[in-house]
Amino acid sequence: MGPIIGMSPDKKTEIPGMQEERTGLRGACGVGTLPEAECASSPLATSVDRTGGTEDEELTNLNWLHENLLQNFTLGGPEAQASGGPLFDIEGDYKSNQGPSSSSSQSLHARGRERDSLKSKPPFSFSLLIYMAIEQSPSKSLPVKEIYGWILEHFPYFSNAPTGWKNSVRHNLSLNKCFRKVDRSLGKASGKGSLWCVDPEYRPNLIQALKKQHFPAAHAFSTPPASPPRCSASSPPRHLFLQGCSFKESDIDAATAMMLLNSAPGHHVDPSHPSFQLSVRHLHTPSCHCISVFPVGVTLKTRKEYFSNSDGPLDLSRPDSVLVSSDPKQDHNYSSVALQRCSSRSSSSSLSSLDEGGFNGRQSRRAGSEGFHSDEDSDLWEERGLQETSRRPPAIKWPVNKRPRREVKPEVDEELKEAAGSLLHLAGIRSCTEGSKHTVKSTKY
DNA sequence: CTCGGTATAAACAACG
DNA sequence: TCGTTGTTTATACCGA
Numbered sequence: 001m002g003p004i005i006g007m008s009p010d011k012k013t014e015i016p017g018m019q020e021e022r023t024g025l026r027g028a029c030g031v032g033t034l035p036e037a038e039c040a041s042s043p044l045a046t047s048v049d050r051t052g053g054t055e056d057e058e059l060t061n062l063n064w065l066h067e068n069l070l071q072n073f074t075l076g077g078p079e080a081q082a083s084g085g086p087l088f089d090i091e092g093d094y095k096s097n098q099g100p101s102s103s104s105s106q107s108l109h110a111r112g113r114e115r116d117s118l119k120s121k122p123p124f125s126f127s128l129l130i131y132m133a134i135e136q137s138p139s140k141s142l143p144v145k146e147i148y149g150w151i152l153e154h155f156p157y158f159s160n161a162p163t164g165w166k167n168s169v170r171h172n173l174s175l176n177k178c179f180r181k182v183d184r185s186l187g188k189a190s191g192k193g194s195l196w197c198v199d200p201e202y203r204p205n206l207i208q209a210l211k212k213q214h215f216p217a218a219h220a221f222s223t224p225p226a227s228p229p230r231c232s233a234s235s236p237p238r239h240l241f242l243q244g245c246s247f248k249e250s251d252i253d254a255a256t257a258m259m260l261l262n263s264a265p266g267h268h269v270d271p272s273h274p275s276f277q278l279s280v281r282h283l284h285t286p287s288c289h290c291i292s293v294f295p296v297g298v299t300l301k302t303r304k305e306y307f308s309n310s311d312g313p314l315d316l317s318r319p320d321s322v323l324v325s326s327d328p329k330q331d332h333n334y335s336s337v338a339l340q341r342c343s344s345r346s347s348s349s350s351l352s353s354l355d356e357g358g359f360n361g362r363q364s365r366r367a368g369s370e371g372f373h374s375d376e377d378s379d380l381w382e383e384r385g386l387q388e389t390s391r392r393p394p395a396i397k398w399p400v401n402k403r404p405r406r407e408v409k410p411e412v413d414e415e416l417k418e419a420a421g422s423l424l425h426l427a428g429i430r431s432c433t434e435g436s437k438h439t440v441k442s443t444k445y
Numbered sequence: 446c447t448c449g450g451t452a453t454a455a456a457c458a459a460c461g
Numbered sequence: 462t463c464g465t466t467g468t469t470t471a472t473a474c475c476g477a
Contacts, residue, residue: 125451144466164453171453174468181467192461193466 122155124210126165126172129155130179131206134198141182141197144170178202 122129133150134142142150148166152158158165173179173196182195198206 127451162453167454168452170465170467171469172451174466192464 121157126168127176127178128206128210130169130172130196131198131210134196141195143193143195144173145193147173147196178206
């Protein structure tokens with residue numbers, strides 16, 4: 001969030017909590033921070049770990065989580081929106097699900113983070129804040145007001161900040177190519193203004209930007225561990241096994257996990273997918289630091305069997321290899337990924353200088369009309385099968401003044417696929433695939 | 446030093 | 462009329 005830091009000294013004094021900005025970044029947003037000490041003392045850790053011992057018991061624990069926590073845990077689901085506070089927040093705190101056994105130390109930590117979050121500006125740019133807000137909305141589109149609301153809800157800092165931030169949000173929406181205005185009549189029935197959504201074409205770039213902001217040490221992506229992360233309570237630092245990529249647990253939070261998974265070419269995490277929710281939930285429990293990807297049909301009970309029989313990595317290129325279900329009740333395994341064809345057509349980290357080659361600035365970009373999903377996207381949806389079609393959001397029509405989507409020429413697409421493949425390779429997908437066999441064990445540390 | 450990205454402020458028009 | 466929304470322009474800072 002450079003510009004925040006880069007404000008003139010006199011301006012800095014106007015912003016509450018600006019002094020703590022640097023030091024409070026971690027604390028403000030948590031970023032999934034879960035220090036070992038904190039983990040060790042976490043009641044969640046003990047409550048889960050105590051029951052653990054065998055993998056069967058672990059599965060029981062997973063069930064427990066599934067049954068007791070998942071109902072209340074929605075990542076951007078309608079309930080979350082309506083309840084005025086999702087259990088998961090971007091700061092990695094549990095807002096209302098600490099449970100009766102919250103230890104005082106954890107409460108202190110939580111309070112400390114909350115206090116920091118009140119004072120400190122989030123380490124995300126406005127574009128990322130908007131992106132997260134939109135991504136976590138059920139319809140993947142939000143009016144400005146709800147974007148305000150989301151930001152306020154997750155980053156209380158802004159409640160006390162000068163109102164200029166709203167102007168900045170609007171400015172970002174309006175100026176940033178990553179965001180697109182959707183005719184409100186096609187979304188909500190009434191209301192002022194339009195709905196805003198993320199341009200799928202730019203989603204990878206936002207994710208990239210998120211990675212950059214979230215993971216200053218981005219090289220970690222290209223230096224996967226030689227051996228997959230072992231899950232041992234006594235082997236810090238623990239790693240998060242994310243679709244073959246290994247990250248330090250402290251470097252990731254649930255929202256980031258979702259976005260990282262989505263950033264993997266060919267993959268898409270449906271944040272409303274119960275398995276992902278569970279996985280993310282687990283992510284926050286000290287005893288589990290894995291988001292595991294399982295093919296369709298691998299249930300809790302057959303996970304172990306699957307991994308002992310599976311001699312290769314999960315072929316995520318197969319549409320049938322991952323669970324795609326619209327009904328949470330249908331899902332009894334822990335697949336965390338719903339397949340989506342890769343939308344990563346560009347690996348550029350720039351958010352606003354990407355389409356200049358194809359367009360003459362914003363005006364041309366906004367010219368024309370189109371549906372929310374490109375033809376490619378439509379194909380994608382069709383590829384995803386019947387179950388998926390039931391979840392397919394209604395096509396959103398761009399306003400007439402929107403530019404048509406850039407045509408991706410086949411050769412360019414190939415190049416991008418290749419680039420995406422390289423990125424995957426760099427990210428350690430291949431080198432870590434062996435680790436997938438460990439993943440089932442790694443759900444308990 | 447330049448450039449790109451971002452934040453902030455301000456002005457203005459359109460709209461409910 | 463007023464508040465909100467959307468757009469545009471200008472300016473400033475930081476990091477590469």
